[in-house]
Amino acid sequence: MLNLGHRASVCGGVTSHTATASAGFTPTGRATATGTATAYWLREPGRGELRAERLSPPGPDEVLVRTLRSGVSRGTELLVHRGGVPVDQRAAMRAPFQVGEFPGPVKYGYLSVGVVEEGPTALRGRTVFCLHPHQTAYVVPASAVTVVPDDVPHRRAVLAGTVETAINALWDLAPLVGDRVAVVGAGMVGCAVARLLAQVPGVEVTLVDVDPDRATVAIALGARFAVPGEAPRACDSVVHTSGTGSGLRLALGLLAPEGEVLELSWYGDELVQLPLGGVFHSGRLAVRASQVGRIPSGRRRSTSDRMALALRLLADPAYDALLTGESDFADLPAVIAALASGELPALCHTIRYAEEA
CATH class of the missing domain: 3.40.50.720 (NAD(P)-binding Rossmann-like Domain)
Incomplete structure (x- = not known):
């Protein structure tokens, strides 16, 4: 049986690359002084790994987010994991900050909660939600993040999407x-x-x-x-x-x-x-x-309005029933393999990052 509490170089057919500090990134920590972070990539269907990501300094209208939690979407992410995205739907199924192409290598995911470490004064230090893949830190436009209300725990906030x-x-x-x-x-x-x-x-x-x-x-x-x-x-x-x-x-x-x-x-x-x-x-x-990519005609709301509403609704503690497990970021390749095989049953499995507030 797969023990998700231990890290392995190869586990369940999934390779996990754990780099040293000298390589410029730490698998569970924040971005280092060299401007790098760590991200989860699907190398090919059924095989995931952790990779170094170089971060550019945020521009005037951008934010640097240090990730606190992310969530694994069992439906779409596991379909991507097995390589099940049809050729004619690959453009339509792109996530907002996806890198790479289906079936892989591709960096895919969209349930991320973190804290803004650099950016506009109004956002600095705030906990935010972003439709970003699993990554220890990232730079995105300030318009791409939504502030998490104070009465919503950041673990629950991963359910915003x-x-x-x-x-x-x-x-x-x-x-x-x-x-x-x-x-x-x-x-x-x-x-x-x-x-x-x-x-x-x-x-x-x-x-x-x-x-x-x-x-x-x-x-x-x-x-x-x-x-x-x-x-x-x-x-x-x-x-x-x-x-x-x-x-x-x-x-x-x-x-x-x-x-x-x-x-x-x-x-x-x-x-x-x-x-x-x-x-x-x-x-x-x-x-x-019904598809979330398009707001129904007649609804005079923006996607930003819809996301802000989702986060307000998550003040409801009933949604904690959907949070059924958690693991460290360093174990994510093995976690996704276990979710895909059914060895790890879950509704929403959340991923912890180092220095979680």
């Missing part, structure tokens, strides 16, 4: 008072959607998953729970987040006539089969995609 996706989903779904809604798939996004739905007056939300242990998480989020065979029927709408064809087929089967499935899963290069010859037509059912 996930809650942002859930906000976009509710803007797409527009649930009405008294609606019966099922959320199929109790992963990070599904759980965040369930929490938001549970706070809409009169909405009856059920979180559906094949893992009965997710019942405890559902209760913490204020939702009901059901395994697939016990999921409620005649739902006004269903939000699908499981990333599986079987989950999407189940979601269609839970709808009332003229109901709609809001599809948040992204399947990469996987083909999905659906039974469209029966109740789909007679029941006038619908499947509609």
